[in-house]
Amino acid sequence: VRNNASDESDASGPLPPAIFQILVALADQDRHGYAIMQDVAARTDGRMKLSPGTLYGSIKRMLEDGLIIEVDERPDPENHDERRRYYRLTKYGREVAQAEADRLTTLLRQARAAGLTARRSTS
C-alpha cells in the first residue's frame, strides 16, 4: 500500500491541494468529514470549500494509500456524533504531509529570493 502512496507523494511531485489540506486538518486532531471541511474553510478564509465528492473521493484514496485511517475513538466524547466517521493521520501520512510542507517552504524561499512575493504576501 505504501508503495502506491509514495508514487504520488514523493518529494519530487506536489500533492493535490485537497489532499494536503485534509492532511493539515487532521494534523492536530481526529476529525469527521464535515469538521475537515469547516477547518479547511476557516484556514483559507472560506476560499477553499471542499465539496462532498472531492472530500470523500480524496478520503477514499487517502485510506487506500494509507495516509489516514478511520478510528472508533472520539476526540471530544461530550460533543461527538456516534454515527459520524472520524479519520486520523497515520505516521506515514504525517511524513508525507511533512515532506510536502518542506517542499512548499523551499519553493516559497526560492520565490522570495527571486523577489516574487513582494507584491502579494498572502494568496
Place this chain on the structure above:
Amino acid sequence: MIRNSPGERWYGRLLRLYPKDFRDEFGGEMTRLYRDRGRREPWWSLWSHLLLDLIRTAPTEHVAILLQDLRHAWRGLRRTPVITATAILTLALGVGASTAVFSVVHAVVLRPLPYPDSSALVELFESDRKTGSGMRASALNYLSWSERSQSFDAIAAFGSTGLTLTDDGDPEMLGGSVVTASLFKVLRVAPIVGRTLQPDDEQRASPPVVVISERLWRTRFGGDPGIVGRSMTLDGQRYQVVGVMPRVFREVGRQQATATAAGQIFVPMIIDRAQENRANHTLRVVGRLRRDVPLEQARIEMGRVAAALESEFPATNTNAGVGIERLFDTTLEPQVHRALLLVLGAVTMVFLIACANVANLTLVRGARRQTELALRTALGAGRSRLVRQLLTESSCLAAISGVAGVGVAAIAHPLVLTLVPATVPRLEELRLDLNILALGLVVSIVSGIVFGVLPALRASRLDLSNSPLLVGRATTDASRARLRQVLIAAQVGVATMLLVAAALLLQGFVRLQRVSLGFEPNGVFTSRIALPRSAYPDAERTGQFYQRLVDALRSSAQLRSFALATSAPFAPGVRASVRLSPLSQGAAEHIVSGGYFQVLGIPIVAGRSFNDRDTPGAAPVAIVSQRLASQLWANANPLGQPVERGGRSYEVIGVVGDVRGSDVQGARGGGPDREPRAAVYFAATQMPQRSLTLIVASNGDSTSVSGLIRQTVRQLDPALPVQPVRPLADWLVESVAPTRLTTRLAALFAVCALLLASVGIYGVVAYSVASRTKEIGVRMAIGASRRRVIGLVLREGMTWAGAGVVVGLLAAFAAARLLTALLFDVPARDPLTFAAAGAGVTLVALLASTIPALRAVRIDPTIAMRAE
C-alpha cells in the same frame, strides 16, 4: 429518527451517479454533510456547489474503478497466459476471417448495383418456351420490344465490340460496347466530361462519335480536360470523342465483359432494319421499370408482346418468349452467388465456433478463479463489484481480440482478393470497407462481452457456505460443467457439418477435373483476330484474308493443325444460340473452318467435316452434335437431313461428338457444363465472320506459337492487332477457378473449425483432469489401472464430442440439398463421405482428449493427495 427533508432525498437520489461501492462507503456521510451545510448556507448556493461537484467527481470515481479493474484484468489475464492467448487468437482469427470474407460477399453479392435507383433495373432476354433457357435478343426484336412496351422508362441494347486504334504507335485493340443511346438513360450515369450518346448519333448519316471510359481517358489521354472534340482513328475511321464516362459505367448484367481491354469505348449502335434478321441473337437488353410498374406486370405485358411477335414472325419467333429478371440478380452467376453464400456460411460457422471456444475458455478460467473470487467475497467485495471486474476483464480480452481481428482482416484482405478469380463481376468495386472493419470490431467486442457475461454471472452467484474455500475444490459446479460440455458438442457438430461440406465439394471438384470434356485442350493455343470494317468492308475481302491466313499457316511446320472458329470452348469469343426450324430446336451455334474438329480432337462420328469445296457458292452445309441429332431425328439417320436457320436450309453432312463447353450459362466461372449442350456447326467459308478465334495445335510453347502467329499476321496485314496467344488449358483452369476457390475455402474453414473444436475439447478435458487430480490420485492409490484411468478421462471428452458428431451429421444430412447445385456429379448425401467425415472428426476429438488422459495417468498418488 430524523425525517429526511425533500432536498436530502433528492441529494440521496443524485448520489446514485457514483459507483455503488463508493456510495455504500460514503453515501451516508455525504448526506450528513449536506444536512450540516444546509443549516448554514442558502439552498441555491449549496445546490449549485453540489451539482458542480457531482458532475466533476462522479465520473472520476468511475474512471478510478475502471483503471483499477483494468490493472486487475491485465494481471488476471497474464496469470493465465495460455488461456488468454488462445482466446485472443481464436477470436481474432474468427473475426478476421469473417470480416475479410464478408467484405468480398458484400461487394459482390449484397451491395446494390452502383446506379441510381438500381432496384428498378432489369435485364430482358429471349427465352425458349420449350426449354426455358434464355438467349440474347435480336436487334429487330429489341426494337419491337422497345416500341410496343409501356412498362419501362427506357430500354436499351448493347453488344461487345473491339475496334482497332491506329493513331500512333502499334495498332491497339480497344474492347468496348456498341450501345443504344438509351443505355445512358436506363443506367442514369452522367458523363465526367462532355456528353453521352444521343439518339441522333444512331443515324447512319451522322458523323461517327465515341464515348470513352475514364480509364482510357486517364491512361491514353492523361486525363486531358479538353478531350471533347479530339478525334480517334478506330478501324481506319475518324471518330470524334464526345464524352468520358465514369468507372461505374460499363457493360452490365450476365456475361459481363471481363477482359482487361473491355469496356474502354462506347460507340452508337446503328440498326439497319433492312439488313437485320430476327434470328440473329447478339444483343443484350436492359431496361428501367417505370416507378409504378411492378416486375410481374412488366412480365405480363412482355408476354403479350412476345405472343404478338410470334404470330407476326412465325419463322423466327416461334416458341420465343421474353424473360425479365432484376439486373441485380442476373449480374452474378447463380453458381458464383451460391458459392459465395456458402463460403459466408462456412466462415460464420467458424466464427461461432470461435465464440464458443472463448466462452469455454472463460468458463474454465472463471472456475479456476473461484477460490480467488470467494476469498474476495469473504473480504466484503459486493457482487456488483465482482461482476463489474469480470466484465472489464472480458471486455479487455474482447477489445484486444477485436483489434487483432481487424489486423487479421487487413492482412487477409489482399489474400482473399488473390483467391477470388478476376472473372467474378463487380470485383473492382471491392475494397476493405471501413464500415465493415468497424462492424467486425463491434461484433468481436459484443461477442467477447456476451461470452464474458455468462461466466461472470455464474461466478458471482457464489454462496460462501458452499464455496470451494470451505468445501474444497473437488466440488465442481455441475451446471457449469454441463454448459462446457454442451458448448463442446456444438463446436464438434458445426465442425462435422463443415467437414462434410468440404469433403463433398472436394470430391465434386476432383470429378469436375476428370470429367470427359469431349475435346482435348492440351497443346492447343488460341488467339482472336478481328478485321476492321474499314479495310474489310465485305464478305469477299474477309474471306480472302482468312484464306491467305490459312494458306500461310498450312505451310508452317511448327503447327500440327489449326482452325478458325467463332469461339473455342472456354476461351473468349462469340457465343451465339440459334433456333433451328422447323422444330424450333435451340442449339449452340459455332461457325468453324474444316480443321476445327481435328485441332480440338472432337471425333467425327458420321459423315465428314467441312472442306475446301464448301464455298459460298456451293450447297449450304451444317454439322450437328450427337445430342442435337438425337433431339431432332431420334433414331433416323441425320446425314442428308435439312436444318433451317434464318430462312435458309442447310444440309447435314456430318455428326460430331458432344462437347462439354461452358455454353449453357454462356458464362465464365461456372466450369464445364453439367450436360453437353446440343450444338450446330456451320462452315466459316459459307458464313464469313469478321472476328474469329484462331485455334492452333502445336508442340511448342506459348511464346514460340505467339511469335509465329504474330509474324504470319504481320506479313498479311501490318495494321492488324493480334491478341495475346493463350493455351486453351488456361481458359479451362480459369473457368473452374470459382469452384476451386469455393472448395479451397470450404476445406480451409473446415480445418479451422476442426482445429478450434479440438482446442476446445483439449481445454475442457485438461481442465477436468486438473480439477480431479486428487480424485484420480485416490483411484490410482487404491489400485485403479492406467487403462481404467485413461478410459475414465476419454469417456468424459468423447461422450459429448460423439453427440456433437451425430448431431453434426444429421444437420449436414438435412442441409445437403443446399449444396446440390454446387456439386459436380456427387450426390449431396453421399453416405461414404458422411461416414468418412464423421470418423475424421471422431479421430481428432479422440486425439485431443488423449493428451490430457495420458497426463492423468502420470499423476503421482502421493503428491496428488497432499496437493489440497
